[in-house]
Amino acid sequence: MTADEGVYAWSAVLMGSPILLKLFDNNATLAAQVFRVIRHQENILTVNRAHSEVMAINHAAGKAAVSVSRDVFDLIQCAHQVSLLPDSLFNFTIGPLVKRWKIGFQGHSVPPPQELAQLIALTDPHQVELDPARLSVFLRQPGMEIDLGAIAKGYIADVVRGFLRHQKVERALINLGGNVQTLGAPPESAGWAVGLKKPFSQRDELIGVMEVVGKSVVTSGIYERYFELDGRCYHHILDARSGYPLDNELLSVTVIADRSLDGDIYTTLLYGLGVERSLLALRDLPHIEAIFVTRDDEIICSSSRQFSFRLLDDRYRLITDSTA
Template identity: 55%
Template sequence: MLNSSHEYTQVLMGTTVSLTLYEPNETVVHRVFHTIKLLEDKLTVNRRHSEVMSINAAAGKHPVIVSRAVFSLIEQAYKVSLMPNSCFNFAIGPLVKLWKIGFQGQQVPSPQQIHDQLLLTDPNEIELDPKTCAVFLKKKGMEIDLGAIAKGYIADVVKVVLQQNNIHQAIINLGGNVLTLGKSPLDKNGNWQIGLKEPFSLNNELVGIIQVNDKSVVTSGIYERYFTLNNHRYHHIFDPSTGYPLDNELESVTVISDTSLEGDIFSTILYGLGVKKAGNYLIEHPNLSAIFVLKNKTIELVNTDNFAFQLVSQQYVLP
């Protein structure tokens, strides 16, 4: 059994990206980080010449033809954004830029400003042409933002790159998106140990340890990007219907799934549904599992066949 790991890191996508292998392989590491950088350049809204920025720049003017990979991701984001009661909306860009949460100039906008920007966030105002891979935002000022699913998509692509290079035991960590390949060589049961952060912890304490193999673990939480004004906390997970940060009983949602893209999508959707509705949804979708961390310091686990959880925090309880 292998008993030592080799961790490689780079700062990409605004976070520290790490790849853990159990045999050193500089060639594969180079391919992985090169792949991540290429995809980041295509998908980000923080690059002047990315494909997504080209679409946004042409809003209200004309369609933009993009690569098949980018179109496929946009198509998935579009479908999820149109799901009934979906808190996921990839056309939320104008609101994100208005609030600037987590960035310089963050503010609580006026009700009128929020109303005006909401008019530019309707995914029904987006036209997709699968034949030509063209994307058209009908209104000037509209902006799509793939930030909510780009990490998941990229993590899944990295997994394919590793498998193509005959690596079947590894951990990919894209900062909030952790994807495990195969079984851990360090555990007799083959489980990888993934830490779940304690929300708002000053010293990165953990709520608990998630044990999985060959699964994705994605967490969305209100502690990731936020600011406080007049004793009220404003976080980055928006209600697409109101334009304000969602306000419910949850501090974080962690989704355990087969793909990281699913994790990205459903961590947002389940957070928006709240614990009760999300639990009902998950019962009908046993391929997905979730860990809900509540503001009342309790933790709820749903569909535990896909993972094990060990509570380590004294601040939280399992009912």
């Protein structure tokens, strides 16, 4: 635990990421409870836990339906619905491709095209049967695997925020390795300062800083997990339609919303749409705002109703969608 000007911070490594909690009370007991909440959620949601509910579903693929807890079923149902949206990059059945590429987990080679084609056949969300009455999930094809990694952190961040609210906490920040969820704002401050990382740079190099009050900030970038081979960058944002990492004009997408779960969902959806189509879509989504960083060193903001942004690196050009 560290303290600085009345802010007390606790950190741990969970879900393979550094976790940071900031409070304005020196309450080590509450901090320990928060980390227990995170560990519990990790144990039931991750595919990296032998006895997790998600792993039980994957092990039974092609054999039997598996009943899960209400919270896990609801999250899977949400992921299923988003995966079925037209042209959705979001696909929670992408597990076989993620496991094969291993990007970020000692994966440094490109799978053969014929192998990817076989795995793509196992990433069809239409092949998932959900039974709300039994809270059961059935993967019709052997070898199918669901992967909630794209939304687990957002869901858990929202669970932590709910827990803190139940404990009557009015001001706090929780950072789950890129998913930042806030309550209120620091005393005598316009909001929580959340940095926008410079792609392919040191961890503390920032393009700019945004200030938010009671909002979630979720960033997904191709520089988070990747490897380079023959002059090409292969990153972790996979497109289940092609089997390969998505290749477009974007380096990162940041979503500002009330729910961190929405941040996880929309960073993926917007990545798939690209900047132009995303800006059009966001005009009909007043609860979602986004910041795009492009390969041409542009920072494009959908609007600035829910946050303020300050540019720190003059090598980038800041653009705001004036029609939003």
